[in-house]
Amino acid sequence: MQDLVNGLAQGAIYSLAGVGLVLIFSVVRVPNFAHGEPVMVAAMLPVTLMALFNMPLALALVLGVVAAIALGIFFSVAIFSRLSKYPEVSLLIISLALVVMISSLAVMFWGDAARQTPGSPSTVLNWGGVRIPVMWIIIFFMALAATVALDAFIRYTTPGRAMRAMALNPFAAKLMGIPVARYHALAFGIGSGLAGVAGALFSLAFAVQSSMGAAIALKAFIVIIFAGMGSIWGAFAGGLLLGLVESYGASYLSSGYRDTFGFIFLLGVLLIKPNGLFARRANG
Amino acid sequence: MVERFGYVGWVLLLGGLVGIYLLNDGYYTTVALLMMLWAILAIGLNFILGYAGYFHLGLGAFYGLGAYGAAALGTKYQMPMIVALIVMPIAGAILSAIIGPLLLRTRDLYFAVATLALGMIISDVTNNWVSVTGGPIGIGGIQRPGVIGFGAFSIDGRTLPGMFIIVSTIFVALMIAAAIARKSNFVLILRGIKSDDLMTRSFGFPTTVYKVAAFAIAGAISALGGVLYAHIVQYISPEPFTFFAASFQAFVVLAVGGLGSLWGPVLGSVLLTGLPEFLDLDPHMKLIIYGAVLLIVTLVLPKGLASAAQVISRRRKTAMKEGTE
Numbered sequence: 001m002q003d004l005v006n007g008l009a010q011g012a013i014y015s016l017a018g019v020g021l022v023l024i025f026s027v028v029r030v031p032n033f034a035h036g037e038p039v040m041v042a043a044m045l046p047v048t049l050m051a052l053f054n055m056p057l058a059l060a061l062v063l064g065v066v067a068a069i070a071l072g073i074f075f076s077v078a079i080f081s082r083l084s085k086y087p088e089v090s091l092l093i094i095s096l097a098l099v100v101m102i103s104s105l106a107v108m109f110w111g112d113a114a115r116q117t118p119g120s121p122s123t124v125l126n127w128g129g130v131r132i133p134v135m136w137i138i139i140f141f142m143a144l145a146a147t148v149a150l151d152a153f154i155r156y157t158t159p160g161r162a163m164r165a166m167a168l169n170p171f172a173a174k175l176m177g178i179p180v181a182r183y184h185a186l187a188f189g190i191g192s193g194l195a196g197v198a199g200a201l202f203s204l205a206f207a208v209q210s211s212m213g214a215a216i217a218l219k220a221f222i223v224i225i226f227a228g229m230g231s232i233w234g235a236f237a238g239g240l241l242l243g244l245v246e247s248y249g250a251s252y253l254s255s256g257y258r259d260t261f262g263f264i265f266l267l268g269v270l271l272i273k274p275n276g277l278f279a280r281r282a283n284g
Numbered sequence: 285m286v287e288r289f290g291y292v293g294w295v296l297l298l299g300g301l302v303g304i305y306l307l308n309d310g311y312y313t314t315v316a317l318l319m320m321l322w323a324i325l326a327i328g329l330n331f332i333l334g335y336a337g338y339f340h341l342g343l344g345a346f347y348g349l350g351a352y353g354a355a356a357l358g359t360k361y362q363m364p365m366i367v368a369l370i371v372m373p374i375a376g377a378i379l380s381a382i383i384g385p386l387l388l389r390t391r392d393l394y395f396a397v398a399t400l401a402l403g404m405i406i407s408d409v410t411n412n413w414v415s416v417t418g419g420p421i422g423i424g425g426i427q428r429p430g431v432i433g434f435g436a437f438s439i440d441g442r443t444l445p446g447m448f449i450i451v452s453t454i455f456v457a458l459m460i461a462a463a464i465a466r467k468s469n470f471v472l473i474l475r476g477i478k479s480d481d482l483m484t485r486s487f488g489f490p491t492t493v494y495k496v497a498a499f500a501i502a503g504a505i506s507a508l509g510g511v512l513y514a515h516i517v518q519y520i521s522p523e524p525f526t527f528f529a530a531s532f533q534a535f536v537v538l539a540v541g542g543l544g545s546l547w548g549p550v551l552g553s554v555l556l557t558g559l560p561e562f563l564d565l566d567p568h569m570k571l572i573i574y575g576a577v578l579l580i581v582t583l584v585l586p587k588g589l590a591s592a593a594q595v596i597s598r599r600r601k602t603a604m605k606e607g608t609e
Contacts, residue, residue, distance in 0.1 A: 031393055031396070083583075086582075086583075086586050087586060088339075088392070089333075089339070089539050089543065090539075090582045090583075090586045092339065092396070093535070093536060093539050093540075093578060093582050094578075094579055094582055094583075096532060096536075096578075097575040097576075097578040097579045097582070098575070098579075100528070100571055100572075100574065100575035100578070101571070101572050101575035101576065101579075104568040104569075104571040104572045104575070105568075105572060107568055108566075108568045108569070214527075214528070218397075218400065218404070221393075221397050221400075222397060222401070225393070225394055225397050254412070256408070256411070256412035257408055257412055259404060259408060260404070260405050260408040260409075263401035263402075263404050263405050264401075264405065266397070266398070266401050267386075267387075267398060267401055267402070270387075270389070270390050270394060270398050271386050271389070274389045274390045274394065275394075
């Protein structure tokens with residue numbers, strides 16, 4: 001039981017990061033391996049703000065998420081929206097170069113020690129021997145709420161519809177008068193904002209460090225590949241699944257191989273269903 | 285233009301190697317060894333990434349396999365280096381041939397993440413399987429080969445210049461093999477797979493077999509690189525085979541040099557291995573500049589350094605045309 005709870009809490013973070021990445025990847029088709037950097041920024045910044053300006057926790061967290069959104073919009077406006085003619089290899093390398101640069105900057109600035117944002121509710125519920133920190137419950141429902149909100153946004157609003165059109169065919173979307181560049185930035189902003197929420201919540205419940213971006217981005221990619229690109233609820237479920245696989249693997253087999261279980265599971269999924277678990281059909 | 289560069293390239297390569305040997309400076313020899321090592325990995329990667337167009341991000345797994353295999357053969361079973369040089373590439377090829385058909389069911393980003401996961405699994409294994417890999421502490425005391433040959437033609441493999449001759453010989457042989465392979469039907473079919481898999485299959489070529497072969501060549505050459513690494517450094521630990529240290533670096537060397545080109549691996553490795561050596565800065569600052577160079581080269585020359593000559597000559601031609609009109 002404890003493993004189930006641990007897995008869901010950790011998995012909810014992966015879900016949030018994965019849901020953000022699904023939005024970016026399906027709308028703008030950029031293999032954005034720098035997706036972990038907004039997570040890292042939103043996780044590291046609040047403590048610094050609180051220490052420097054005596055800021056209340058809530059404001060510091062919000063500013064952390066705002067910084068993540070700003071970083072995402074910067075990726076879009078300054079870099080990726082200008083590179084639509086470049087081959088995928090170039091985009092992959094550029095996103096990895098961003099990871100190298102941003103995480104080195106962060107390590108120079110913050111050091112590489114693990115830390116946690118203090119001040120989260122520390123109540124721990126105890127249900128029949130299972131420890132459930134209240135913070136974990138908050139994380140889970142925040143992830144659920146964010147996914148519901150994103151799904152509704154994509155389904156029912158005009159910008160959401162425009163983004164779906166871009167996902168189907170960017171060229172035709174442009175011909176239909178959709179301001180493609182603006183929605184490019186919007187997708188990056190929202191996606192990175194969700195990553196930021198993931199980071200802020202992560203730092204309240206678990207240890208974070210300034211070099212963690214690459215690992216989180218990789219997990220977000222694993223999540224969306226589990227899910228079969230382009231499915232928001234698939235990514236949500238995939239994140240929880242990854243959390244559970246890691247948690248059960250670590251406690252029943254060996255904790256040193258914690259990350260490996262997720263990777264082996266991914267390889268297993270790809271062998272059986274090369275297009276992901278929840279893929280409706282192969283798209284082009 | 286391109287043909288002439290090919291001829292000049294060989295002269296520069298051999299001249300450079302002889303020059304560094306005659307210079308006999310420990311530092312430059314070590315840097316040149318590293319450059320050759322990365323070029324070797326990039327040559328291997330070129331088959332699956334450059335020609336067949338599959339984003340192999342797990343080269344570090346095979347590189348690590350070669351290095352750890354060489355260390356085990358050398359320290360546990362007292363085998364000479366030549367045994368590792370023969371056995372480990374074969375092991376790399378066999379391992380690739382086993383997992384290749386499974387991994388190559390996927391493509392594009394799926395293949396990239398699947399191979400990335402493979403590399404991560406091997407990294408975890410090298411860190412945790414302490415009884416075989418030594419865990420984070422690693423394995424030391426890997427013996428270099430002794431004196432090879434006799435009289436005036438003998439090479440002392442224990443010394444750095446001796447090691448330099450051994451690695452250079454293997455490297456030049458590999459470059460020649462790569463140059464020949466590049467003109468072969470095999471690579472032509474791989475290029476066909478890159479541009480249109482279905483079309484190539486409909487011409488009657490079993491594309492999966494070709495892809496697995498390209499994957500296996502990449503695995504074998506990476507394992508060869510790992511064996512050389514183990515004997516150059518004589519000490520191995522999990523760190524040099526992690527994603528950013530190995531797979532990413534090899535990927536970047538090839539992509540910055542030029543996918544599918546003969547000289548790309550060499551140019552990319554000279555720039556990217558040489559650059560951090562000549563920047564005398566704090567390690568984080570070094571990484572930032574490294575990232576920036578990567579960004580700029582990718583933006584300015586999306587087809588890699590090997591395409592620079594073509595880009596410049598094309599610009600000059602258009603400039604001349606504009607001048608005459």
